[in-house]
Amino acid sequence: MTKTFAAVVLAVAAAPAVAADWAQFKGPNAAGVSDEKGLPVEWGKDKGIRWKTALPARGVSCPVVVGNRVYVTCASGKRDDQLHVLAFDATTGRELWRRQLLATGPTSCHPKSSMAAPTPVADETGVYALFASGDLAAFDADGTLRWYRSLVGDYPTITNQVGMASSPVLVGDKLIVPMDNDGESFLAAVDTRYGKNVWKAARPKGINWVTPLVREAGGVTEVLFAGPSGTTAYDAATGQQRWVYKEAPGNIPTASLADGLLYYPAGGVSAVRLGEAGVEGKPVMTSRLARPGMASPLVYGGKVFTVDGQGFVTAVEAKTGKLLYKERTKLGEASASPVAGDGKVYVTSEKGVTLVIPADKDTFDPLATNDLGEEVLGTPAISGGSLFIRTDKHLYRIGK
Amino acid sequence: MIRLVRGLWPAGGAVLLALSMAGAWSVAADNDLKLGLDALKSVGREGANHENAAPAWKALVGAGGEALMPALAAIDDADPRAGNWLRSAVSAIAEAEARASRPLPAGKLEAFVKDGKNAPSARRVAFDLLAKQDPAAKDRLLPGFLHDKSPDLRREAIAAELAKLGKADPAAAKAGLQKLFAASRDEDQVGAIAKKLEEEHKSPVGVTEHYAFINRWHVVGPFPNEQGKALTLSHPPEALTEPKGIFKGKGDAEVAWKHHATDDKMGMLDLTRAIAVHKDAAAYALAVVTAEKETPAEFRVTTQNAVQIFLNGKKVFEREEYHHGEVLDYNSGAGVLKPGPNVIVVKICQNDQKEPWAQKWRFAARVCDPTGGPLPGLALLDAAGKPVPLGHNPNPTVRKEDDQ
Numbered sequence: 001m002t003k004t005f006a007a008v009v010l011a012v013a014a015a016p017a018v019a020a021d022w023a024q025f026k027g028p029n030a031a032g033v034s035d036e037k038g039l040p041v042e043w044g045k046d047k048g049i050r051w052k053t054a055l056p057a058r059g060v061s062c063p064v065v066v067g068n069r070v071y072v073t074c075a076s077g078k079r080d081d082q083l084h085v086l087a088f089d090a091t092t093g094r095e096l097w098r099r100q101l102l103a104t105g106p107t108s109c110h111p112k113s114s115m116a117a118p119t120p121v122a123d124e125t126g127v128y129a130l131f132a133s134g135d136l137a138a139f140d141a142d143g144t145l146r147w148y149r150s151l152v153g154d155y156p157t158i159t160n161q162v163g164m165a166s167s168p169v170l171v172g173d174k175l176i177v178p179m180d181n182d183g184e185s186f187l188a189a190v191d192t193r194y195g196k197n198v199w200k201a202a203r204p205k206g207i208n209w210v211t212p213l214v215r216e217a218g219g220v221t222e223v224l225f226a227g228p229s230g231t232t233a234y235d236a237a238t239g240q241q242r243w244v245y246k247e248a249p250g251n252i253p254t255a256s257l258a259d260g261l262l263y264y265p266a267g268g269v270s271a272v273r274l275g276e277a278g279v280e281g282k283p284v285m286t287s288r289l290a291r292p293g294m295a296s297p298l299v300y301g302g303k304v305f306t307v308d309g310q311g312f313v314t315a316v317e318a319k320t321g322k323l324l325y326k327e328r329t330k331l332g333e334a335s336a337s338p339v340a341g342d343g344k345v346y347v348t349s350e351k352g353v354t355l356v357i358p359a360d361k362d363t364f365d366p367l368a369t370n371d372l373g374e375e376v377l378g379t380p381a382i383s384g385g386s387l388f389i390r391t392d393k394h395l396y397r398i399g400k
Numbered sequence: 401m402i403r404l405v406r407g408l409w410p411a412g413g414a415v416l417l418a419l420s421m422a423g424a425w426s427v428a429a430d431n432d433l434k435l436g437l438d439a440l441k442s443v444g445r446e447g448a449n450h451e452n453a454a455p456a457w458k459a460l461v462g463a464g465g466e467a468l469m470p471a472l473a474a475i476d477d478a479d480p481r482a483g484n485w486l487r488s489a490v491s492a493i494a495e496a497e498a499r500a501s502r503p504l505p506a507g508k509l510e511a512f513v514k515d516g517k518n519a520p521s522a523r524r525v526a527f528d529l530l531a532k533q534d535p536a537a538k539d540r541l542l543p544g545f546l547h548d549k550s551p552d553l554r555r556e557a558i559a560a561e562l563a564k565l566g567k568a569d570p571a572a573a574k575a576g577l578q579k580l581f582a583a584s585r586d587e588d589q590v591g592a593i594a595k596k597l598e599e600e601h602k603s604p605v606g607v608t609e610h611y612a613f614i615n616r617w618h619v620v621g622p623f624p625n626e627q628g629k630a631l632t633l634s635h636p637p638e639a640l641t642e643p644k645g646i647f648k649g650k651g652d653a654e655v656a657w658k659h660h661a662t663d664d665k666m667g668m669l670d671l672t673r674a675i676a677v678h679k680d681a682a683a684y685a686l687a688v689v690t691a692e693k694e695t696p697a698e699f700r701v702t703t704q705n706a707v708q709i710f711l712n713g714k715k716v717f718e719r720e721e722y723h724h725g726e727v728l729d730y731n732s733g734a735g736v737l738k739p740g741p742n743v744i745v746v747k748i749c750q751n752d753q754k755e756p757w758a759q760k761w762r763f764a765a766r767v768c769d770p771t772g773g774p775l776p777g778l779a780l781l782d783a784a785g786k787p788v789p790l791g792h793n794p795n796p797t798v799r800k801e802d803d804q
Contacts, residue, residue, distance in 0.1 A: 078555055078586060100491045102521055104480040108727035135484065143495075145457045145488045147450045150481040154445050161704075161725030182721040194454070196447035205628065207724065 022065045022381040022388070025119035025167035025211045026337055030254050032298045034341030034382035040399030041344070041356050042368045050386060050397040051093035056084050058375075058392045059116030060165070060335065065090055065383035066122040069141060070397075072390055073129050075115035080107045083115060085129045085139060090384060093397060097143030103133035105152030109163020112335070112377065117165035119211075119378070121175070128175050128192070132164040136177065138195060147195035157183030165209040171221055171236045174198055180208035180227050187212065187225050189239060199239030204229055210250035213257055217242075218276035224262070226250025231264065233278060243278030253296040253337070258318070261285075263299050265292040269306065269316070287321035290314045293334065295379075300340040301359035307334045307347050313355065313364065327364040329355060335377040352376045352391055372396065433467060436460050437474040440489070441482040453485055461492045468493045469508050475522035487525060494529050504533055513541060513553075520550035527553060546583045549771055558584055562593070574601040581605050585772040587728050608793035612774040613667025613766045614687045614744065615793055616782050618643030618657045619674050621683030622650040630682065630706035630720045630749035637684035638710050641743045650681055657686070659783040665796035666728075667764035668702070671748060678761070679752040686745045689767055690787055691737040692777030698770060699744060700729040703763035706749035711735040712742055722751045723758040729772065737767075741781070766791070 026032040042048055057076030064071050068091055074084040081103035087096040107115055109132055120129040126140040134151035152158045159182050166178035174189040185203035190196065206228040213224040214236065221236040230246035248255065248264040255264035261271040261284065268288035273280045290297065293308035299318055306314045311331035315324040331349035338347045344367065345357040352372035358365065374391035381388040386399035439456035442449045460467050468490060475486050497504055509530040513523050530537045538560070545557035558580050565576045574597070581593045590607060598604045608615060620643070623635040636647055649655035662669045671683050699709050699716055706720040709731070717733025750761040767790060769775050779787035 077552060078588075079551070097495060098491065099488045100525075101484045102480070102487055104484065106730065108725055108730055110725075137484070137488070143492060144461070145485065145492070146454060147447065148443075148481070148484050148488065149447060150484065153479070153481045157719070159719055159721045161721060161727055161730060182724070183719075190447075194447055194450040196450065205720075 020065075020383050021067070021122075022383045023123060024064060024121040024169050025062055026254065026296065026339065026379055027382065029215075029257060030169070030211050030213055030296070031256055031258065032296065032337055032339040032379070033300055034339070036382060036385055037342050038385045038400060039342040039344055039382065040387060043370045043372075043398045045371070045373055048370070048398055050399060052394050052396050053088060053093040053095065055086070055390065055393060055395055056098065057082070057116075058114055059390065060112070060114050060377035061116045061167075061390075062119040062336075062378040063381045063388045063390045063395060064120055064122050064127070065381050065388055066127075067124055067141075069096065069122070069127075070381075070388055070395065071120050071122050071127040071129075072395055073116040073118075073120055073131065075103075075107075075131065079103070080109070080115045081133070083131050083133070083135055085120070085127065085137065087127070087139075087141070087143060088395060090388075090397070093395070099137075099139060099143060099145065101131075101135055101137060101148070103131065103135055104150040105134035105158060106161070107133050108161045113163040113165060115163070117163055119167040121168050121170050123170055123192075125192075128168055128170070130168045130177065132160075134158050134164075134179070136168075136190075136195070138175070138192065146193070149190075149195050151177075151179060155179075155184040155186075159183045160207045162207060164207070167211040169212050169214060169223075171214055171223065174236065176212050176214075176223050176236070178208075178210070178212055178225060179203075180206060180210075182207060187223065187234060187239070189236065201234055201239040201241065203227060208250060209252045211254045213255060215257055215274070217274070224255070224257075226255060226264065231255070231262070245272065245279045247283075248272070252294050253292040256297060256299045258299040263297055263304060263318070265297055265306075269297050269304050269321075271318070285317075285319060285321040287314075287316040287323065289323050289326055290316045290321075295334050296337040298338040298340055298345065300345060301343070303359065305338050305340075305345050305347070305357075307331065307338055309333050311349065313347055313357070315362075315364070324362045325364040331355065337379045339380055339382060341382050346380060346387065348376050348380060348389070350375060350377055354380075354389075429463075429466075433460070433463065433470055437470060437486075440485045441474065441478045443482050443485055457485060457489055460489045461496070464493065465497045465502055465504065468497070468504065469512065472512060472522050472526055473518070475525070476517075476519045483519075483521065487521075490525055490529075504529055506530060506534055506537075510537065510541070514544070516549060520548070520553070524550050524552050546580070551585060551771065554583065554771070555586055555589065558589055562589075570601065574603060577601065578603070578605070581610070606791065606793060606796075607665050608667055608796055609789055609791035610774065611667065611766050611772075612768050612778070612790040613764055613793075614689070614780060615663070615667050615669075615791060616659070616661045616780055616788070617669060617685040617687050619660050619669075619671070619683060619685050620647065620649075620655050620657045621671070621675050622655065622678040622681035623647070623683070624650045625680050625682040625706075625749040625751070627680075627722065627751040628720070630747075631708065631718050633682070635682065635684070635747075637686065638708065638715075638745055638747055639713055640686065640745070641713060643686045650678065661783075663793055663795055663797050664764070665793070665798050666702070667766060667791065668762055668799065669764065671750075671761040671763070672759070677759070679750060681761070682747055682749045683761070684745055684747050685763070685765075686743060687765075688781040689737065689742050689744055689790065690779045690781065691739055691742060693739050695737040695775055695777065697735060697737050697767050697775055697778075698772075699733050699735060699765065699767055700772075701731040701746060701763055701765045702726060702728050703731065703748055704760055705763065706751070707731050707763065708747040709733045709765075710743075710745040710747075712738070720749070723753060723755075723760070726760075729766075737778070
């Protein structure tokens, strides 16, 4: 790497993503919320679709959008060991490049999942793709391989027969890599330039599908990572543990940070206030009726929205936990997390049906029910006034 | 013409950071190419040598189509980590050539695919590139891959032959299915072909024997276990070379070896029946496999419990994971069988989970070649010490769905 190129990479890596970007799992800091306006209400197989492009294989990871690029991961083959990273032009849907890797770790997983389960994270310089097999690669925006690591090669006891799905996140020039499993478990910060460990914090053994959150606390950037024994805050610069909140364990859904509160899924949804030193006092809100299931809770417009495995869509007041509605819909099972923007909440089922719910109403009164007719397990992305939905077969840009 | 830019890789040598221009490939470029490939193959644990590998990758891809075959060939002796640096370079080169409307070297790709000395995973990549450019290559090449070392090429070859058999007369179909059964390795293909032979041709085949499952064991237990300590809490049986002795087991109870055979088609031995239902417990199963000659082998265990595998007293594999699935062959170690008797000991550990789905304490183990196929010259000693074929199972049973 030339000095000039390296300097450019470092400078751009440190730059924050622009507002319209949806750069990681559930978008900005995994909140699932976009500031964009003019988002779509109605679409179907033959309407409301700006473009649709075929994917080489299945995956349950989410698309991410940075600048004019959409990145997607897929996995194929009888053993699910052919790993694909693809970049598309967000304007046209044209495939810009695709790279292929071979899984170097175990590839068994729950039939619903895939080796392409963790969502990639991107910045203006490129994309970082983690696969459930422990394969981790960084590609520049033009498809140049920046680095590749076999985490199972590095730490051979990594194992999870159900399949891993926690997604990496970016903190400046560090890629935060969650790797809770039944072997050597850790949370690591990897430098984005060469892929070497900056720090690696040991974690208790145990499988976990949660994605880390990031927050600023008294001048320190913290990484919050929930696991079976609670939510732990790490100093993003050093990996030092700062505090633990045992009442907020993590398993599948990911918590949300909003208004100084941590909304966490644990037998419903609860919220605690976060101060500079960690959790302050007891939960300020608890709802046992808002049950997230596989999908993460969404905090938006003063409400907490959840969808569970039976198609129950629930809304409660974010401040009080008061139930506004709990509606048994015809969605059926949902793995994708609800996302929101422009006053609308999008709840997508595994069958590819999306309910569009007005966020401001206290009663269940959907604006539209939109059916793509294809399996959707990954959470949609919002960018450029559109929804990006990856199905088992296609990537769609929906809206303008 | 190759334009060379001197850079810093690998350590100790001033070599190229090069981008290609169209033209002839020179000796100097070959040397630089080798240095570049060496730089890619030098990547190590936790990002070691990435500083050198990144520019080498860029140079390799920049060199264009001329670098395709060398990059593919370099996968042969690369470790899996380096293999992915090379594999991604191959995909980038092929993509750039396609965009430039330059055909890939079909003859070289085909020769590479057909050469069984090349790495199976690299041959798979070459096959895909070739088939994309020349769709007829599949029909031409797949019939030769029925016994291929590449599991994917073998699988595709079997699938293609199976499709053809649909039009064959019954006698030819039966003979064809028998041939495909012998070649098949993937569980779904083995099962589908065996079912066709049995149901459509009344010609049952030995699935247990095909997989070379060990289905006669000497078992002892329970011994104490504790989640988190399954791999470090050792008990005397794992060092033994014969099933003899009485031991102090869990709760200081005396435990002794008992012989158990399983007629389960997939070789599963249920320890809750062979011993009893126990939590926080370990059991040992010992089998003696004879080999006619020194034989490299894989020892594969299917279980949803923690496992250790020992060959002649030496540990060849271990994993502690409980009740997350029971994928065929998820646990696999390699070793070399010596001529004569070999002692295989499998330790299976149960934890203390209470959930109904976490009560199974069972395993299946087999000895096979790297493709998962049976090895010649092996036999299993039965309870009387008499050799029988591995997996010999005249009356196989199939577990009920709720017992899967």
